[in-house]
Amino acid sequence: MTPRPLWPAITIGWTLAAVLLLAMSAGAIGEWRFPDPDDAMRLMEVRDLAAGQSWWDVSQHRLAGGDLHWSRLVDLPLAAVLLLTRPLLGQAGAETAALIAVPLLTMAAMFALVAVLTRRVAGEEPARLAVLIAPLSVPLLYQMRPLRIDHHGWQVVLALAALTLLVGRPSIRAGALLGACLAALVTISLEGLPIAAALTGIVALAWAFDPARRPMLLGAVWGLFLSALLLQLATRGVQYAAPMCDALTPDWLLVLGVGAIGASAASLTGRGPLAIRLAALAFVGAVAVAVLLYTAPECVGGPFAQLDPLTRRMWYENTDEGLPLWRQSSLVWAGLTIGLPVTGLIGTVLALWSSPAAMRMRWMLVAAALLAALVLAALVMRAGATANAFAIPGAAWALDHMLRRARRIEGAGVRMVATAGALVTICPGLIVLAVAGFPQTEAVRAGQQRPASGVQCERGLDARVIGTALPPSRIFAPLDLTPDILVATPHQGIASGHHRNHAAMHDVIAAFTGTPDNAHRILRGYGARYLVVCPGLNEPELYREESPHGFWAQLEDGARFDWLEPVEIANSPVRVWRIR
Template sequence: MRGDFRDFLKRVALAYGLVVLLLLLTNAGGIAAGRFPDPDDALRLVELRDWLGGQGWFDVTQHRIDPAHGGVAMHWSRIVDVPLAMVVLALRPLLGGAGAEMAALLIVPMLTLAMVLVLVARVAWERLGAEAATLSCLTLAMSVPVVTQIRPMRIDHHGWQVAAAMLALQGLMTRHARIGGWVSGAALAIGLSISLEGLPLTAVFGALGAWRWLRGGETRDWLAHFATGLAAVSLACFAATRWGDWAQHCDAIAPVHLAMFVWAAVVLRLWRGPALVGFAITGAGALALYVGLAPQCRGGSFNMLDPLVQRLWYQQVAEGLPVWRQDWATALQTVVPPLFALFACAGLIQRSAGEERVWWQEYTLILGGALGVAVLVTRAGAVAGAFSAVPLAWLVGEWLSAARRGQRLAVLGIVAAMVPSAPITVWGMVPHKASSPTTTTAQRVSTCEARRHAAALNTLPQGTILAPLDIGPDLLLGSHDSVLATGHHRGARGMHDAIAAFVAPPDQARAIIRANHIAYVALCPDLGEPQIYAREAPHGLAADLLAGRAPSWLAPVAADGEGLRIWRVL
């Protein structure tokens, strides 16, 4: 490292402390209310409780979702549950069950942040020096996509995906092809075991490895070691977390993916002929395995969703949609910082030579690939944001020096790179005439606390609840009841029936409710999902409930203004 290692730790620790303090302050309201950033975080806690309560390690089925049809076998990984469980089990004797859970909700995301911060700063320290290491911590903290996924109570897997991606980047830094390839391959294997969403980024690293092979030199064999590490660690993670599940899943690491990884590793390790021929054999064989073993996956991970669920759920989940389907603020925050970072990479390539120049060329390829993935799937912007932190640190440092020399445009450059949505934020502060009631509703903060109000159900007989998909996890946390569906695609059957019931006229909805043995109906009037159903079907069940016209076969159990409303099915 450039400089003293203790200086590195001191700088990172100081930056980390400031970032943690800022995140705790800005999320204080949600922490105090026990409000999760996303329904997936609530369901992750449900999964953790089930496991610690005796559910098997290999059984990640949510038995309280669509219980009439055997529950929903989730595609999630136990890897994410382990650090949460360690904190809960360690602190439960001191803080009790609820206190230990809250501690885990705060500690584990901040440990994830610490890991990402250290890995980002290490790259900056090695390549750019001490000042850039400090600035890289700050540029990371200013990335909205990153802090959206790594913040207090954000315990789902997206933060760990960022950490795995940053660890994979470390494998590009070492001059030893064997060590570097194994580090990158192992890191991405863990990331893929957590979520298959990392597959495009893995392909980007593979493409870089192919370029290294073609270029020759001491990093020529990096790709073969990368493929070996990817295959070996993927096999180990599968054996440790999914053993016995031999189905060819499209949304999680399955035997078909393991076969592809092993094939690539064997071919790349043994091939001694022309490189391009070896790549062609590797790719053709992997494609044949994929099409032959899992032909149902050619349509993607969400091909089991019917048109109703596709239209009223999947197409409404903004984070999974392309950048051009987002609001302007989200799109700018996702795309602009990486574009500035690519501009910085161009400057770093121009000013460097030799091995250093090659490094920044490779970094540009990885960052460009990550940005390409983020453009197609917005939530992948967290990885692109983390990769952007290092070149942005150099660029901000250059602009700070220019600002100190009196160049005022440099300040505008810093603002544009770090806070690209600032003009939209300022515009939003100016009073404007509301274009429609829908716009006003969408901008309000929800008063619904489904988890807390669901406790009213615990005094009633246990049953299954028909509720909008997004509040299902909170209802599972707050009550002893089950739900028909949550917003998780493997429960496609229950998702269809839940949506169909809400958009159907009350008499047709009643038939769906009876068929699914529903005991209660619940919704939060000021959340967006039931309003989507009401707009879709103005005479449907959701529209009637929002208007206060509950059918005669529903008896109110709880009503708290615009909070959670619950009815018992008669």
């Protein structure tokens, strides 16, 4: 029997989700109210590329500390939409089109992949239910909503594509494509390395238990290494050779090459006992780690090891997406992140238990990938969207079984309650939303309820008024406010929240939390002409909490310094001072 196509369900589900997101985001789109400062900085990257900045240069030259580790891969679809629509819509219209179209196209790819993945392990009806479950995952939609143009959505899609290939027929072609997806994933950002390593490890373990999967193993390890090498040459060039812990560099490529050679050698033990195969894989892993320790020992501490204690405490440890779930500032976000992966894992285990023998290997692969993603999401919240995506096949299988039971209930009212209960059970995030409401997205701290001088900002957009109120100048502003100032005004800044510029980041934090004399020295050292702050937002309030008698706390409370001249900005809560 020929399977029915999935594209009608995918199209309908994506269209409904896109219309809903567009309606919910209409105000944000009109104001360019980005979900995260990284989205504003990503638009700057694409804007500068389209304006003629070198393909090899991803620095932000309007910052005093503007070195970035980002990949041009994510810029490509945004730049394509911008260049294609600019003759018709103009620069601003074309940028808005890119801010809308690219995230929604990313979401379309996600919908298609979860449907295909679910059909491969659970069948057609659960695959259609997967399209229903996907838009009920807040972490997934958050990473693919309009204006969310940073790299996280693409990483989810690439991880999904790799898992979809993993559960398919174990051919060398499928393995090579799987490796290419993982190479693109880690090229976009090295924060994808843990899930890429987990999926590669699952490929290797699957071969250990089933030596007939050797073609996929060889395809995966060589596809990963060779694709990573080619992408490195295509996006960063041969000059990108310095040891770095936050992006692919020759030391990381060497590790991938050693892993490919070692896995190929280990695969020759396929006729031996399982213990020998596992020991061979363990030896290859140990050698790869040893190579990394020898060539780049500084990377053992991770990409943020170079942060000084002040910057780590004030910036990194207050950035929710990089923290474990139990350290989140919003328990609502933690619940939304972990709910679907937990229910999806339960459904996956039940499906594995009850499925015919021919499907158990596929369910085992999904279960292993989901468990790895769930652990990573618990340790680092930004991995939560991938865990939600991996959870959908198990959740769809469980929902299909619950709905079948609900349909057998005779009473219409009870049947409707049972159906609604099935949806809520599968997506416990709905309960979190119903009880606690949607978490506040604007970074405003509870500390703003204290008595304060003057009107406080409600959002970072309030600072954009300086685009017309002040002549083009170098602005000294908090880290999270600076990208929005860059994207919406002609001004220059000092630093943004990007760790390669840890020296400039430290200076910004030290100026706001230190003594007035220290702040004066730092501001003059950068040649800043104006000091701009939006009181009440997360970052200035953190500075006040850290140093209640520091420079910013004194300035907000009305202290005056002879080297600062207040500048009145009409009808705006933003605070501005001219630096004499």
